[in-house]
Amino acid sequence: MTFTLATWNINSVRLREALVVALLRNEAPDVLCLQECKSPLDKIPVEQFRALGYTHMIGRGQKGYNGVAILSKLPIVETAAADYASLGHARHIAGRLENGVTIHNFYVPAGGDKPDRTVNDKFGQKLDYLTEMRNAFHADRPEKSIMVGDLNIAPREDDVWDHKKLLKIVSHTPVEVEHLAQAQDAGNWVDVTRQDIPQGKLYSWWSYRSPDWDAADKGRRLDHIWATPDISGAAHGSRILRHVRGWEQPSDHAPVFATFDL
């Protein structure tokens, strides 16, 4: 069985319903994981998604902020949700497919502007969130699992447009990269995107504040697809749909795709 998975920070699923429909129509992933839905679950407009075959949806909603959802053509047999760092935010949902593969969908806290927890609570919360992710993966080692989402960290030098310039910018500081590596190691997670595309600059996010995002190309790879070693060898075809960032009234994130032959 082959299935294709995508992850996309949509930055309001209600405002960008038509963009989600376009992506589902054009690319037809079997599973689409969304972050920053910014909507209660019962206000997500599912009619057109259903009509395209995405008859299954799980998620956690929140009014105005955060929010994660998984749209699927395939049945989802069991769901779970965590609230790491006890923030009370809708930042995680997990579901299992009938083939036994568990999918985790995360929206890791952005962490505010100053990379110093003594003056910026949000940065401390981000680090704590990652620490609790690590602890959870360590206590309950994932198997046959995929984890995706907006992790709000670009770990590698070639995951950002200028490594040196971003060393003190939240999303690329060494302390964040170390916390993310600890979470990744605890679950034995393989970075599927970099397994497929090992070399070169690769971004999934370009700020709205850059007047010409495409020409300036000051991007960061904040959105990730990881898999456990028992299925990571089945992954291929990773790609980031950069052109979607150029659609009318876009999200500031581009969707990330991977295909698994299981």
Place this chain on the structure above:
DNA sequence: ATGGTAGGATCCCTA
């Protein structure tokens, strides 16, 4: 050192 844009809720917060 600063400000740039966007979304959603409320007249500011978060990214």
